[in-house]
Amino acid sequence: MSKQEYSPFWTKNENKIDKNTLSIILLAHVQQPRGSINKDQLQCNETERFSIEEFNExxxxxxxxxxxxxxxxxxxxxxxxxxxxxxxxxxxxxxxNLARNGLGDNKKTIIPAFCELVGLNYNTSSSLSCALCRNKYYFTTLFRSHNIPVPRSWLLDKSGNWVNGFPSHKIQVICKPCSESASQGISESNIFYASLEKFKCFHGTSCIVQEYINGEECEVPVFKIGNSIEVLPPVGINLGKKKVLDEQTSADNNYDFYSLKETQSQQTINLICDYAKKAFNLMQMNVYGRIDFRISLDGKPYIFDISTTPYTTRHSSFAFDFNLMQFKYSDIYHAIITAAVKRQ
Structure with a gap:
């Protein structure tokens, strides 16, 4: 979107929603004491739950x-x-729905699948899209076949077997859980030059091993309202001296945002927006989502992660973008709910 297009895109050519008849049912995992744990289901990690302050936002x-x-x-x-x-x-x-209890690829699929089964409207992508977007190896392989740039990737299964070959010892890689989000299981110690010895400590979990892209990291918020996909300006992640957004830094919100146009050319930004739109469309995502990129030192963008329920708290790329476009923080939720009601 150019500066001239910073208008309430969620109201374009759309009838107004009757707020007097529509009610919201909110699902979210919240840290104690407010959060309620059902012992009959598998719980997500503590760092994946919202703090009380974030939930209130x-x-x-x-x-x-x-x-x-x-x-x-x-x-x-x-x-x-x-x-x-x-x-x-x-x-x-x-x-x-912001819930994500369960394991692996299915963490975000329970409520979308149930809503589809009983005919309830909901605010996320379908269960299929949620599952595919969690599995980094699957969507990376799919993107590569459609000429959407991703880091070179290898899959290390739970038994320690390499599914599609082994990275060269000359390649610096990052090893991370194949089906986790919110930087779960990621630290700077996961970045190293490929070595059989190094990979031994990851046996027992399904991991994706990706070529480490040295450079900037950015997030791209995306909306789908009706048949229109709206890509918001890419938001850079200021990690300070860190190489990657690790689990603890993510949990502590110990990072800042900046407009990517401050460091990248308009040509690179246009390319990122184009790839984000293609990725969103290819994964059959709906309502809203986020596409994450690493940008190499020579300006080449690579998609490395996708979120179907990205954070929209005041410390988020969504909030940063809406403030940049001179919208109110609450407009994020107006946009999401409008998109959900108008979903095709």
Whole structure:
């Protein structure tokens, strides 16, 4: 989007939503004491849950956008149980889902799949897209076949077997869990020159080994409203002296944002936006999402991660972009809810 296009894109050629009849059901994992854990389901890690302050930002953002939150659930099973017992309560509701309990590729698929099954509208991509976008090796392989640039990648399975060959010892790589997000399992010690000895400590988990791209990192927020895909300006991640956004830095929000146009040419930015749109479309993503890039020192962008439920707290690339475009923080939630209601 150029500066001239910084307008409320979620209102273009769309009928207004009747906020008096639409209710929001909010699902989010929150750290104790507010969060409620159901012992019958597998729990996501503590660092993947919202702090109480972050949860309040999201809650108040939805309310400030003019929407009524009918109920809040802190885990998936309580929501599903309530729906099964009292389905009439969920008429004229939008399920605003930020839940991610479970394991591996299926962490974000439970609520989208359930909503599709019973005919509830929801705010994320489908369960298929959520699963594919979690598995870094699968979407990396798919992107490569469609000429979307990604780092060279190899898959190391749980038994310590290499699925598609082995990286050269001359290549600096980063080894990370194949199906995790929020920088789970990532630290600078995961970056090294390829070595059989180094890889031994990763046996027992499914890992993607990628060529480490030395350079900048950026996030690209994307919306789909109706049939229109809107790519927002790429946001650079200021990691200070760190090489990568590791798990602890991510959990502590110990990093800043900047407009990528401060460091990259317009040609590179246009290329990033084009690849982000292609990736979003190829993965059949919907409503909103985020495409993450590493940019080499010579200006070549590579997609290395995707999020189907990216953070929209005040410390996020979404909040940075909306502020850059002189929108209110609550407009993020107006855009997401509008996109969800208008989904095709």
């Amino acid at each position: 999201i809650y108040q953002g939805i309310v400030a956008a003019g929407y009524y939150i009918q109920s809040v659930y802190f885990n998936e099973l309580d929501f599903i149980s309530d729906y099964i017992e009292h389905p009439a309560r969920f008429q004229n509701c939008l399920i605003y």
